[in-house]
Amino acid sequence: MPALTRARIVAAAIDLIEREGADAISMRRIAADLGVGVMSLYNHVPNKAALLDAVAESVLSEIAFDDDPTAEWTERVRIQARAFRQIAHHYPRSTMVVVSRQLNSPAGLLPVERALATLREAGFDGEDAVQILRTFIAYIIGSLLREVGVTPTFAPVHRGDVQLSRVDTALFPEVGTLAPLLGVCDHEKSFEYGLDMLIRAIAVQLQESKEESARG
Amino acid sequence: MPALTRARIVAAAIDLIEREGADAISMRRIAADLGVGVMSLYNHVPNKAALLDAVAESVLSEIAFDDDPTAEWTERVRIQARAFRQIAHHYPRSTMVVVSRQLNSPAGLLPVERALATLREAGFDGEDAVQILRTFIAYIIGSLLREVGVTPTFAPVHRGDVQLSRVDTALFPEVGTLAPLLGVCDHEKSFEYGLDMLIRAIAVQLQESKEESARG
DNA sequence: GAGTGACACGTACGCTGTACGTACGTCAAT
DNA sequence: ATTGACGTACGTACAGCGTACGTGTCACTC
Numbered sequence: 075m076p077a078l079t080r081a082r083i084v085a086a087a088i089d090l091i092e093r094e095g096a097d098a099i100s101m102r103r104i105a106a107d108l109g110v111g112v113m114s115l116y117n118h119v120p121n122k123a124a125l126l127d128a129v130a131e132s133v134l135s136e137i138a139f140d141d142d143p144t145a146e147w148t149e150r151v152r153i154q155a156r157a158f159r160q161i162a163h164h165y166p167r168s169t170m171v172v173v174s175r176q177l178n179s180p181a182g183l184l185p186v187e188r189a190l191a192t193l194r195e196a197g198f199d200g201e202d203a204v205q206i207l208r209t210f211i212a213y214i215i216g217s218l219l220r221e222v223g224v225t226p227t228f229a230p231v232h233r234g235d236v237q238l239s240r241v242d243t244a245l246f247p248e249v250g251t252l253a254p255l256l257g258v259c260d261h262e263k264s265f266e267y268g269l270d271m272l273i274r275a276i277a278v279q280l281q282e283s284k285e286e287s288a289r290g
Numbered sequence: 291m292p293a294l295t296r297a298r299i300v301a302a303a304i305d306l307i308e309r310e311g312a313d314a315i316s317m318r319r320i321a322a323d324l325g326v327g328v329m330s331l332y333n334h335v336p337n338k339a340a341l342l343d344a345v346a347e348s349v350l351s352e353i354a355f356d357d358d359p360t361a362e363w364t365e366r367v368r369i370q371a372r373a374f375r376q377i378a379h380h381y382p383r384s385t386m387v388v389v390s391r392q393l394n395s396p397a398g399l400l401p402v403e404r405a406l407a408t409l410r411e412a413g414f415d416g417e418d419a420v421q422i423l424r425t426f427i428a429y430i431i432g433s434l435l436r437e438v439g440v441t442p443t444f445a446p447v448h449r450g451d452v453q454l455s456r457v458d459t460a461l462f463p464e465v466g467t468l469a470p471l472l473g474v475c476d477h478e479k480s481f482e483y484g485l486d487m488l489i490r491a492i493a494v495q496l497q498e499s500k501e502e503s504a505r506g
Numbered sequence: 507g508a509g510t511g512a513c514a515c516g517t518a519c520g521c522t523g524t525a526c527g528t529a530c531g532t533c534a535a536t
Numbered sequence: 537a538t539t540g541a542c543g544t545a546c547g548t549a550c551a552g553c554g555t556a557c558g559t560g561t562c563a564c565t566c
Contacts (some may be wrong), residue, residue, distance in 0.1 A: 078545080097472055100522065111546040113524080118544095122523065173435065174390050183462055186472075190464035203464075204471045209484030212432030219389065219431055248406035248419075255420045256291030256402075264360070275491035316553065322517080327515040329555080334513095338554065 078110055080118040082126045091129070101125075130172040131181040133165050141188055147196035148273050151210070153184055154189055155269055158214050162221045162261075168221045197280055206276055213268055219248045221261045294326055296334040300344045307345070307383045317341075346388040347397040349381050357404060363412035364489050367426070370405055371485055372432050378477075383436045389431055411495055422492055429467045429484055437477045 076082065086107050091099055101122060105112040121127045137157050141150060162169050186207065193203035241248030292298065302323050317338055321328040335341045353373050357366060378385050400506055402423065409419035459466030 083421060101524080113526095113547080114545045116524075121311050170390070174386070174400065176416060180369045181458075183457065183465060185526075187462045190468060199469055200468050204468055205480060205483040206487075208436070208475070209487055210482050211428070211430045212436060212484060214432065215435055216428030216430065216432030219435070220428060241396075248410060249399060249403050252406060252416050252420055255416055257496070259424070264421060264424050267421040268428060271422075271425055271491045271495065272487065274494070275487045278490070279487065317555080318553075329516080329557095332555070490510045 077213045078108065078118065079130070082108065083115055083118055083125065084132050087125060087129050087163065088168055091171065094163060095167055095171050098122050099126075110169055125174060126171050127177055129168060130175045131160055133168050133172050134177070134185075135167065135181040136164070137161060137185065137187060139185070141192075147192055148277055151189070151196075151276075152269060154185065154192065155210060155214055158185065159218065159265060162218050165223050169218055173218055173222075186233055197284065202279075202283075203277075210272060212274060217261075217265050217268065220259075222266075293326065294330055294334065296344070298324065299331055299334055299341065300348050302346065303341060303345050304381065304384055307387065308381060309421065311383055312386050315342075323357075338492065342387050342391060344389045345384060346393050349377055349384050349388050350393070351397040352380065353377060355404060357399070357408075363408055364493055365490075366408045367405070367412075367489055368485060370401065370408065371426060371430055374401065375434065375481060378434050382438050385434050389425055389434055389438075414492075418495075420497075426488060429488060433477075433481050433484065436475075436480075 083104065086104050087099060090107060092104055094103075101115055102112050105115055114124075119128065128265075138160065139154065139157050141154065145153070154268075161172065165172075189207050189210070190203050193206055194200070198206065241249055241253065249256065302320050303315060306319060306323060316327050317331055320341075321331055322334065335344065354374065354376065355370065355373050357370065359366075362367070368448065377388065381388075405423050405426070406419050409422055410416070429457075457469065458466055
């Protein structure tokens with residue numbers, strides 16, 4: 075039995091969350107999974123909140139960034155956004171704790187640095203780069219939330235298209251008509267759709283600002 | 291003392307959340323605030339999860355939609371998006387439970403109907419309307435999360451610009467340079483920035499698709 | 507009046523996070 | 537070699553949680 079470590083505790087927590095959902099997590103369950111007394115955990119982690127922060131940080135730090143500096147900047151932005159989204163695939167249940175937790179740790183700083191660098195190289199000034207980054211983060215976080223919030227515990231779940239089919243088409247004509255489209259959601263496709271929209275938006279924005287400064 | 295009602299229970303729950311934060315909520319606290327036994331609540335609400343769903347639904351249903359059908363569609367989209375965001379101002383703490391809860395209730399259906407109608411009238415086909423709506427929702431939800439996630443309990447909090455100022459500028463040159471911009475966040479301004487970006491994006495998308503169908 | 511259902515409530519059980527005290531290992535200074 | 541300090545594992549204990557279950561009290565219907 076290896077020594078009890080903060081890292082081992084965090085790993086056990088992530089494991090437990092992925093196996094049984096974020097609600098199932100408790101200090102006692104984690105300790106049991108590690109074959110250890112409950113209070114032993116507190117020698118390595120100050121409290122449960124800090125443990126969840128550590129979980130978030132750990133998950134976040136595993137994001138794979140294969141940034142290709144030779145690629146077009148629009149493509150680099152796309153790749154970085156996808157990298158962020160991949161945690162929803164590797165750790166679908168843990169994503170909730172990442173997303174619903176305000177973390178101020180260097181783990182979240184590397185992606186920020188990369189994104190800002192890419193945007194600055196593309197030609198955006200500091201203020202625009204920050205605002206654009208915030209917009210992308212909001213979009214990605216929102217997308218992740220849809221992806222994982224749909225499945226609060228488990229089961230593929232036919233997410234309310236049962237209700238959608240019996241919705242009052244007089245009160246909600248559009249919803250009624252588009253029910254087949256609203257009922258199913260290819261997360262990959264939806265994510266790419268919005269991502270593409272955002273990237274095209276900043277592309278034209280950059281173009282316009284360049285033309286403006288050329289005139290000025 | 292008025293009769294105990296599901297509505298009164300939900301109202302008390304929202305009140306409690308706004309006063310003491312989402313973590314402080316418990317059936318016992320709510321009952322105490324209502325001057326009532328704990329188990330009496332269960333005559334009107336099946337369990338805590340359902341109560342939180344009701345909270346989410348109640349908050350969501352209070353969104354003010356003053357849709358102006360005569361306005362330009364881009365402006366209508368903007369107004370609807372802002373209406374959604376306003377819950378973050380009226381119920382900052384409750385927003386977390388709205389956002390982190392998958393709700394399939396008619397309360398969330400009206401905004402969807404309005405949004406789809408606006409987009410369809412603007413000229414988007416069904417599929418695009420749904421995808422665009424999803425993109426906007428993701429962005430709005432993500433923005434709300436940033437707005438309320440920053441303040442997990444209370445206090446204006448100087449959100450980590452303390453850490454930002456002592457970040458290693460060699461490792462994170464961009465973050466270091468832009469620390470003044472990253473440290474503060476005018477939520478209103480940031481939201482509008484991204485919203486404007488999204489609206490311009492779908493405006494050009496619509497233009498392109500119109501030109502294409504004109505050629506075809 | 508008897509019966510019925512809705513509702514307020516008390517008790518109780520199994521769970522939670524964690525404060526506190528204890529016991530044991532290792533290392534430093536005496 | 538002895539002592540002491542210290543880090544770590546652990547058990548106990550407590551306050552609080554959600555809620556299953558049973559009981560009492562009404563208003564209302566037959």
